[in-house]
Amino acid sequence: GESVGLHLPTLSVQEGDNSIINCAYSNSASDYFIWYKQESGKGPQFIIDIRSNMDKRQGQRVTVLLNKTVKHLSLQIAATQPGDSAVYFCAENAGGTSYGKLTFGQGTILTVHP
Amino acid sequence: NAGVTQTPKFQVLKTGQSMTLQCAQDMNHEYMSWYRQDPGMGLRLIHYSVGAGITDQGEVPNGYNVSRSTTEDFPLRLLSAAPSQTSVYFCASRQTLTGRSNEKLFFGSGTQLSVL
Numbered sequence: 767g768e769s770v771g772l773h774l775p776t777l778s779v780q781e782g783d784n785s786i787i788n789c790a791y792s793n794s795a796s797d798y799f800i801w802y803k804q805e806s807g808k809g810p811q812f813i814i815d816i817r818s819n820m821d822k823r824q825g826q827r828v829t830v831l832l833n834k835t836v837k838h839l840s841l842q843i844a845a846t847q848p849g850d851s852a853v854y855f856c857a858e859n860a861g862g863t864s865y866g867k868l869t870f871g872q873g874t875i876l877t878v879h880p
Numbered sequence: 881n882a883g884v885t886q887t888p889k890f891q892v893l894k895t896g897q898s899m900t901l902q903c904a905q906d907m908n909h910e911y912m913s914w915y916r917q918d919p920g921m922g923l924r925l926i927h928y929s930v931g932a933g934i935t936d937q938g939e940v941p942n943g944y945n946v947s948r949s950t951t952e953d954f955p956l957r958l959l960s961a962a963p964s965q966t967s968v969y970f971c972a973s974r975q976t977l978t979g980r981s982n983e984k985l986f987f988g989s990g991t992q993l994s995v996l
Contacts, residue, residue, distance in 0.1 A: 774920050807989075808989055812984045857923075867925055868985060869925075870924075871922055872922040
């Protein structure tokens, strides 16, 4: 899964499968989390977000799960499509004096094979 | 709506040259920021602004200057470019400053900068 480190994690799936992308965060004070998708040559695009008072949030074909006990975040993509191939980033906001400043993970490369 | 617009898309500089990366947003966002993206390191915050006339440093501010004279524009200046500043630069803005209900950043399409 995605975390602060040296290597960019990769995930390869077949079209139609479900994908799970993981993210470990380190700041226990973080109270807001967000997932972005970045296609080659483009800026990051918002996918879904979640606040720390929730443990699950669903969007269209995507679900974000938050486990504050182990400081883990995951993004589930249902029925993955070739157009989902991209780099996925999680980000956290610790609030307080860092209000408004998102800290990003290094990203996970998702490749969807037709 | 154009959203967040960055120019130029590509730039090559020689060491020691100066340049300004432009960023403009038409969403009346109070908060604007600059990130750099390097392979395997995600996005790192350079500078940010919470409104016209107010700027502050992020995680990696050295070598960069910013100003915010209007709500719409947030240029990033490299005064003396160095090879270590070769990167992809993203400008991003967000809607509300005081409310916690909407914190997502809207990103521009990026500027790829090479310093030789």
